Amino acid sequence: MLIYGAGGHAKVIISCFNANGEFVKAIFDDDLSKTELSEIAVAGNYDPELFHDEPLIIAIGNNKIRRTIAQKIWHQFGIAVHPTAIADKSAVIGEGTVVLQGSILQADTVIGRHVIINTRVIVEHECKIADFVHLAPGVTLCGNVNIGENTLIGAGSIVVPNISIGSNCLIAAGSVITHNIPDGAIVRGNPGRIIKVKENSIIENKIWLSSPHQSGSEMKYILEAFDTNWLAPIGPNIDLFEKELGTYTNCDHVAALSSGTAALHLALIMLDVKRDDIVLCQSLTFAASANPITYLGAKPVFIDSEINTWNICPDALEEALKYYTRKGKKPKAVIGVHLYGIPCQLEEILYLCQKYEIPFVEDAAEALGSTYKGKKLGSWGDMGVLSFNGNKVITTSGGGALLSNNESFITKARFLATQARDNAAHYEHSQIGYNYRLSNVCAGIGRGQLEVIEKRVKQRRANFEFYKERLQNLPGLSFQNELPESFSNRWLTAMSIDPSLSDGVNREQIRIHLQQQNIESRPVWKPMHMQPVFKNTPYFGGRMAENIFENGLCLPSGSNLSTQDLSRICDSIEAGFNKS
Numbered sequence: 287m288l289i290y291g292a293g294g295h296a297k298v299i300i301s302c303f304n305a306n307g308e309f310v311k312a313i314f315d316d317d318l319s320k321t322e323l324s325e326i327a328v329a330g331n332y333d334p335e336l337f338h339d340e341p342l343i344i345a346i347g348n349n350k351i352r353r354t355i356a357q358k359i360w361h362q363f364g365i366a367v368h369p370t371a372i373a374d375k376s377a378v379i380g381e382g383t384v385v386l387q388g389s390i391l392q393a394d395t396v397i398g399r400h401v402i403i404n405t406r407v408i409v410e411h412e413c414k415i416a417d418f419v420h421l422a423p424g425v426t427l428c429g430n431v432n433i434g435e436n437t438l439i440g441a442g443s444i445v446v447p448n449i450s451i452g453s454n455c456l457i458a459a460g461s462v463i464t465h466n467i468p469d470g471a472i473v474r475g476n477p478g479r480i481i482k483v484k485e486n487s488i489i490e491n492k493i494w495l496s497s498p499h500q501s502g503s504e505m506k507y508i509l510e511a512f513d514t515n516w517l518a519p520i521g522p523n524i525d526l527f528e529k530e531l532g533t534y535t536n537c538d539h540v541a542a543l544s545s546g547t548a549a550l551h552l553a554l555i556m557l558d559v560k561r562d563d564i565v566l567c568q569s570l571t572f573a574a575s576a577n578p579i580t581y582l583g584a585k586p587v588f589i590d591s592e593i594n595t596w597n598i599c600p601d602a603l604e605e606a607l608k609y610y611t612r613k614g615k616k617p618k619a620v621i622g623v624h625l626y627g628i629p630c631q632l633e634e635i636l637y638l639c640q641k642y643e644i645p646f647v648e649d650a651a652e653a654l655g656s657t658y659k660g661k662k663l664g665s666w667g668d669m670g671v672l673s674f675n676g677n678k679v680i681t682t683s684g685g686g687a688l689l690s691n692n693e694s695f696i697t698k699a700r701f702l703a704t705q706a707r708d709n710a711a712h713y714e715h716s717q718i719g720y721n722y723r724l725s726n727v728c729a730g731i732g733r734g735q736l737e738v739i740e741k742r743v744k745q746r747r748a749n750f751e752f753y754k755e756r757l758q759n760l761p762g763l764s765f766q767n768e769l770p771e772s773f774s775n776r777w778l779t780a781m782s783i784d785p786s787l788s789d790g791v792n793r794e795q796i797r798i799h800l801q802q803q804n805i806e807s808r809p810v811w812k813p814m815h816m817q818p819v820f821k822n823t824p825y826f827g828g829r830m831a832e833n834i835f836e837n838g839l840c841l842p843s844g845s846n847l848s849t850q851d852l853s854r855i856c857d858s859i860e861a862g863f864n865k866s
């Protein structure tokens with residue numbers, strides 16, 4: 287067992303461990319002046335490497351600090367129940383929670399994560415206690431009491447049956463609670479009276495659209511890079527990251543690069559795209575899909591989306607292919623995107639590319655872990671592009687990769703990405719090169735992240751299922767579709783609100799409502815043919831991409847969202863619908 291925090295509360299937890307015959311291997315504390323506690327040496331700052339496999343308990347009584355630490359570190363958390371405590375076998379206890387001497391958890395109680403059930407607390411049947419709550423010594427909760435996140439119930443307080451106490455509340459010692467208590471209330475006395483409702487407690491933690499999610503093993507590979515002094519754009523992490531990506535995507539050749547944008551740029555160079563060449567590109571996408579066309583002086587032509595996957599529309603694509611073929615200006619490439627992880631209609635698109643003999647560049651920047659007909663995205667096109675930007679399914683803190691089953695593409699891409707240095711002792715160049723290689727340190731992050739990709743895809747798909755379950759019956763609301771034989775990583779859950787069916791509710795109202803609740807959401811990508819920078823660029827199709835942009839919203843989708851976060855987001859969306 288490991289302990290984080292070397293104060294008074296830690297002493298109690300050490301005693302709890304000892305009573306269970308468990309041994310404390312290390313105590314961490316940010317205060318480096320602390321050297322010893324209960325005759326155990328304090329090891330200094332938290333170190334993910336030290337006893338990595340030992341479960342950890344955060345022994346800090348302050349709910350806010352305990353929460354901040356729990357959200358910052360990734361570690362397997364333990365549960366400590368003192369042998370003199372009695373927990374009914376139907377009681378559920380979350381990770382990081384401690385139940386101290388003499389406490390009783392009755393039938394069907396549900397205790398969240400990192401909760402402190404202090405000495406001699408009584409939790410009666412069917413009570414529900416959310417994460418990061420602290421019940422001080424001697425608290426009595428009668429049957430069927432609900433307590434929200436972060437709330438502190440002071441020593442000796444009593445809560446009568448069937449009461450709900452909100453989140454972020456502070457109940458003074460010795461209070462008797464006989465009425466429901468709203469979020470953020472400070473309460474004292476018998477019967478408990480609300481003295482004040484904290485303003486800022488209503489503003490809850492920010493929920494991000496998609497924030498980086500550490501696996502815990504990144505540091506191992508980063509430290510290897512430091513220990514071996516491979517702080518360079520070459521080294522073992524890069525070689526192994528490429529190999530591991532190849533194995534995962536079942537693609538023979540992979541070049542790890544400094545960004546997905548660099549990978550797209552190199553892909554177009556491989557296909558000999560030059561000044562004034564035509565490149566067809568999905569309009570509804572992030573600008574990085576299209577920008578590299580212009581780096582080469584070539585001319586982008588944008589293609590509409592279809593309604594199911596929101597990706598490149600086969601009909602509009604064929605129209606463009608026919609048009610340019612007839613004009614004798616055969617396009618040099620087609621760039622298709624798997625928006626938000628949803629596979630595009632690959633079969634139709636690849637059929638058209640073969641028919642017109644035009645290479646397909648697969649922008650799978652958002653789609654690592656998605657599959658089509660059981661085969662990973664990124665491996666279908668003549669070349670595939672991945673991104674490891676900070677908000678993607680996995681990250682290297684910034685990076686990308688080019689994939690292909692054609693070895694010569696990848697060998698050449700690596701050569702150009704390292705300044706196109708010819709084979710000579712001095713620096714000899716017969717071509718223009720680029721500095722596009724991934725650093726060996728960042729590749730280490732990628733290796734740690736790739737280890738858990740399947741877990742991350744599962745978590746993101748679970749987010750989508752949660753949203754679908756809760757929101758699908760709201761009027762006019764629909765989600766981006768996964769077609770048969772497609773499997774999406776659900777990088778972002780994207781929904782659309784049809785204002786003609788939603789009683790006047792529109793996308794922007796919901797986005798702003800979420801923002802006011804400190805929840806980040808984002809309109810769907812604005813199509814490239816609507817962007818000022820691509821004014822007067824040719825476009826094929828109708829108004830599908832424009833409609834999706836008008837009505838589409840991406841919801842928070844990080845693999846690190848908790849069930850509470852997801853509930854809060856859904857509550858807020860429902861409230862947004864009711865408000866209008």
Ligand SMILES: *Cc1c(COP(=O)(O)O)cnc(C)c1O
Nearest residue numbers: 545546547572574575651673675
């Ligand atoms: C993120 C992204 C890119 C660019 O990747 P970077 O690594 O950020 O350069 C390209 N295309 C799409 C669709 C993306 O979402």
